[in-house]
Amino acid sequence: MSRIKQVFEKKQQRVLNVYCTAGFPELNSTVEVMESLQENGADLIELGMPYSDPLADGPVIQASSSVALANGMTIAVLFEQLKAMRPRIKVPVILMGYMNPVLQYGFERFCSDAAAVGVDGLILPDLPEYEFEMEYGPIIRKYGLDFIFLVTPETSTDRVRKLDQLSAGFLYAVSSSSTTGTDKQMEDVSQYLNRLKAMQLSNPILVGFGIKDKASFDAACAHANGAIIGSAFIKALEGGGATRDKVKTFLNQVLS
Incomplete structure (x- = not known):
């Protein structure tokens, strides 16, 4: 059983996944941020690999990626930083990014190096379902990595079931068809989340996009196994202070 699945076996509700950008706010702050997240209650860590042309990231995460890239963050640098991650980091770590830099690095090399440093899973929003099934999925599974697909309120029931079948770890339920950081009222998406819950999917469901504080986290947890916080956390890391x-x-x- 993967580390991600173990989290949901142990804690089936109110699972908190926090997104942070590798190399932000400083190039060498990646592992410090991860350790701090673990110490203060994060169940999963979603580590963003900065990219100059992200598709699903809102302005806050885009800005953090620009800072990280200017700091010198690359996939190679990230893997070097993560070499000492285990056993200091006990919680599951998921790499989130886009296909272009991963393909430039070499897809199988990327999966091999990710597994070697203790990464547990991948989120690559622009990897299509067909290409995953035909080419990349077998490589991901070869290295024991979970792969998480995203679904939206517009995703058909048949497609949700298909993506659930292909996913491992959890299913990422995007709260709305927009970029991250959108100020979305959870009441507006409760019907969509209840539809997913009623489908009795194989994977647990985490809600992302627009989760920013206790109220939105609590609301998401009322309809799913937990939630993902990204932009609000990146904002919290900005500015001075330890x-x-x-x-x-x-x-x-x-x-609290």
Whole structure:
């Protein structure tokens, strides 16, 4: 059983996945941020690989990616930083990014290196279902990595079931067809989340996009197994002050 699945076996509800951008706010702050997230209650860590042309990222995460790239973050640098991650980081770590830089790095080399440093899963929003089935899925599974697909309120029932079948770890339920950081009222998406819940899917469901504080986290958890916080956390890391203090303050507010 993968580390991600173990999280949901142990804690079936109120699972918190926090997104952070590798190399932000400083090039070498990646593991410090991850350790702080673990210490203060994050169940999963979604580590964003900065890319100059992201498709699903809102302005806050785009800006953090620009800073990280300017800091010198690359996939190679990230894997070097993560070499010492285990056993310091006990929680599952998921790499989130886009296909272009991964293909430039070499897809099988990427999966091999990710597994070697202890990464548990991948989120690649622009990897199409067909290409996953025909080419990339077998490579991902070869290295024991979970792969998480995204669904939206517009995803048909048949497609949701198909993506659930192909996913491992959990299913990422995007709260709306927009970019990250959108101010979305959870009441507006409760019908969509209840539809997913009623389908009795194989994978647990985490809600992302627009989760920013205790109220939105609680609302998401009422309809799913947990939620993903990204843009609001990146905002919390901006500005002065000690990184560990900023992480602790933010997560205390969400989980209190």
